[in-house]
Amino acid sequence: MSLVTQDSEIVAAKRQQRQVPVLEYTSDGEVVVVAANGSKYRRSVCVVIMNEQGYFLGCRRYDDRQVWQFVQGGAKVHESVQQTAERELFEEIGLPATHLRFVGEILSFTSGEEAWAAFRYKSKSWRKSGIVGQELYPLLYLADTGIIDVLHFKAVPGVRQEFCGAMWMRLEEFVRYCSPSKATVVSNICMAVSWFTRCAFANGAGFSPCDGDASQPLGAIRGTNVRSDEATSAGGGTGGAGSHRHHRRRGPRNRRPRLTEPGDPPRCESRRNGCDEKQKDSRGEGIIKTNKQGKLK
Secondary structure (H helix, E strand, O other): OOOOOOOOHHHHHHHOOEOOOEEEEOOOOEEEEEOOOOOEEEEEEEEEEEOOOOOEEEEEEOOOOOOEEOEEEEOEOOOOHHHHHHHHHHHHHOOOHHHOEEEEEOOOOOOEOOHHHHHEEEOOOOHHHOOOEEEEEEEEEEOOHHHHHHOOOOOOOOOOOOEEEEEEEOHHHHHHOOOHHHHHHHHHHHHHHHHHHHHHHOOOOOOOOOOOOOOOOHHHOOOOOOOOOOOOOOOOOOOOOOOOOOOOOOOOOOOOOOOOOEOEOOOOOOHHHOOOOOEEOOOOOEEOOEOOOOOEO
16 A cells, blocks of 8 residues: 655645645745635644554643543644644654654545545634634554653643643544544544554554444444453543543452543643653553542542
C-alpha cells in the first residue's frame, strides 16, 4: 500500500478524483480552506498516534475534563503539515517528534470536490474573521506505549495549557468522550483511521488493530486487549452535566488497581502539572488512588 506523504495533496486529490483544495492565509499566517460554497474553514492538523497494541493516544482537556481528544492545532503557511503536527505535539503534551514514526495522511471515504467536508465542523471561535469552523487534517503516527511517560503538559512556558492527562484509548472512546460539537467529525475520522490501519498493517505488513470490514459500526471496533481481565469498559455520557461513577470489581485484596477510563481521573504526568501522582499498569495507562467511596484522596 502506498502511503500519502506530507506534501502530496495534489497526488491524493488525483488518486481519489478530488479537487485540489483552495487555500487562503490569514494575516497571522494561518491556513484557511475555502469550500465549494465559499465557506472558509481554518485548517487544523489532527495528530493520531497509535501504539504497538493498537490503542490510540487520547488527551484529557484542561478546560473540560470530561472531554478526551487527539492533539490538534492550526496549520501555518510556513510549515508543512508534519511540521505543524510536531510543533503542536511538543507545545501541548511535551512530546518530541523523535519518539514517533510517520505513517501517512488519513483520507476520508468520500470523493469529489467536497471530499474533505467529512472532516469539517462549525465553530464560533473565528466568526469575526469570516471563518465558520475548522477542517481537520488527520495524520497517523506510530509510537511505543512507553511514550506516555515522557509527556509534559506545561512543556512550553507562556503557551496556554490544553491538556492535563493522557491515556491509551480505543477508537470508539474518542467518539464517546469528544466535545458534542465535534461528534460527527470525530466519528468520521475514527472510521477512516480504522479502515486505514487495517489496510496498512494487514497481510503480514505489521499488526491489524481492528477486526472486520470498513462498514463495521464504530462501537464494535476495538484495539488488541493486552489484559482483558484487567481492563474496564468506559461508561457514562459526554458533556459538562454528565457524571461518571467509579466501579470496583470484587476480587482478592492484593489484586492490582483498576485501569483509569475516560470520565475517571486521568493518568497525569506529575504534580507539577497540577495533577495527581501516578501509578502504571502494563498497558501504559495510569492509576489514580481513590478512597472507599471512589473519591480522590
